[in-house]
Amino acid sequence: MAAKQKNQKAIEKVMGDFRLFAKNFIKITDNNGANVPFVLNPEQEHFMKEMEKYNIILKGRQIGFTTFSLAYMLYLALTNPDTNYLMMTHHNKVTQSLLRRLNKMYDMLPHKKYPNLFPKKKINNRDEIYFDNHSRIQVATAGGTDSISGNTFQLIHFSEMAKYPTDEQSEIIATAIPALAKNRDSKIIIESTAYGENEYADMFRKAWRGKESVWKAHFYSWLAKAYSKQFKHSFDEAEEWFKVHNQGSRMRKQHLEHDEKVLKEEHKATYRQLMFRRHYIETNSIEKFKREFPTTPEEAFNTTNVGVFDTNKIVERMQHVIDPIETNEIYDELPDVLKPYINKSLYIYRLPKPSVRCYGGVDTASGTGGSNDNSTISIFNAEGQQMASFYANDVPVYKFAEVVNSLGRFFNYAYLCIERNSYGLPLIERVRKEYGYLNLLKQKTFDKKGHRKLQLGFQTTNVTKPIIINDFVEHFDLNMIVIECVETLEEMKIYQDNNGKLGNKRGEDRHDDLVISVAMSIQAMKHAKYYVEI
Incomplete structure (x- = not known):
C-alpha cells in the first residue's frame, strides 16, 4: 500500500511539471533515428523561464522550438480539460508533418503502463486531435484566418512566420490576439528564422529595441548550446x-x-x-x-545587399550605439515645446557643449499620421557625432516648425539645412518669419537670365539627390559621422538604388525620412557656415 501511494505521488509530481512530463513520458526522434526521452536543451529551458504572454523568437535553424511547443501543447491539452491549442505553419506539407509528430508523441506515451492516466483521442483527422477531456490541438497552414476566427486558444504558436504570405502576416496576428483565452496563463509564440523584410521582421525589431511593443523578443544565435x-x-x-x-x-x-x-x-x-x-x-x-x-x-x-549603404558596417555600428539620455536626466533642461516629445519622438544622445557648433538636417512631411511619412530632424556636432534625432508622422507642419525652432536653438542655434521640397517650403517660411530663425542654409541657384540668387533650404531633385546620398555614403564609410539613432540605421539598411531611383524598400512603415534628414545634416556640415554668434 505504501509503495502504491509513493508511486501515485511520483505520478502526480510528473503530471504537474512539464519538464518532468517531457523527460519521463515524451519520446522524440534524434538525428540517429532513435526514439529518446525529450529532455529540454539549454535554449528551450531558457525560453521556458523567460516566456511571457506575447513572445516573438528570432533564431537560427533547428534549435527545437517547434518540438518544444508540440510537446508543451500535448502536455497542456492532456492535463487541462476544455482547452484549445493551435500550431500554424507556412506550408501544408510542414503542417501535416507536425501533426504526424504530435500523433507519434501521443502514441508513444506509456499507455499500457498507465492505462487510465492519459485522455483518449476521440477525433483524429488532418486538422486536429480532439481528446475525451474535451481539449483539442489544431494545426493549420497560413493563408487565411478561418482556423483562428471564432475559436479561443490557450496557446497559439506561429511557426516560421517570416515565410507566411507577406500580405497576410499582420492580419493573422490581428485575428489571433482576440482569440487568445482571457486568462493569465494563455500565450502566443511567434518563431522564425529571418526571411527578408516583412511584418515579422518589423515586429521583431520593434520588440527587440523595446519600442512600445507588447511583444517580448527572444533571440537565439547559431552559437547556442543546442x-x-x-x-x-x-x-x-x-x-x-x-x-x-x-x-x-x-x-x-x-x-x-x-x-x-x-x-x-x-x-x-x-x-x-x-x-x-x-x-x-x-x-x-x-x-x-x-x-x-x-x-x-x-x-x-x-x-x-542591393542597398546603397554597407550593410556590414551598419550592423557593426548597431553594436556600439549609445542609449538616448533618460527623460528624468534631461527633462528640466529642455524648452517646454520639446518636453512632450522626449523619448517618444525626440531622442537626445549628447548635450550641447558651450560654443561648439551643431549642424542639423530637416525633412518635412504632412503630419497626418497613419502610415504616412515622418517629419524628421537629425543633429550632429562639428565633429560629426550625432546629438539628437526626431521622427514623428502625426505632428502638423505648424507644430513641427515649433519643434525645429526649439531644437535648433537648444543645440547652440544649430545651422539647419531644411529640404524645401513639398511641405518643406511652408516650414521654412514659418521658421524664418514667425520664429526669426536666422541660422539656415541657403542654396545658390541661377535664374533664367543667369543671375545668381540664394534661396533658403535645399532643393532635392533627380540631379542633387544622388549627390547628397553619395556624400552620406562617403561620410559613413570613412567614419566622418557617428550615427546613434537605431531607427536611422534601420532605414539605411533598406535604402536602395533601383536602376537609378533612390529610396527605401517599399512597404508600410518602411521610410527613408531619417536618411534624408541625415543627408541634409551632412550638407550643412559641408557648408560649415554660421550666421549667428554662439
Missing part, C-alpha cells in the same frame, strides 16, 4: 574537412580570418563552431549562413 548536440554530425564532418585541407590539423588561432577572430574574441565562438561555419560557407554562401545561422538579430535580417 547546436553542439543537434548538429554533432555536421560539426564532425566540418572538422574532418578542415583537417584534410590543413595537413591533419584542427583549427587553431593562426588559422583564423578576421571575421572569425571577432567571433572568437567578442562572441566566444569555439574552434569547432568556427570550422562548421567555414565549411557551411564553402558549400553555400556567407549571406545564406548569416540568414540561417545569425550571430546578431541585425545580421539575421540582412539580405543580399
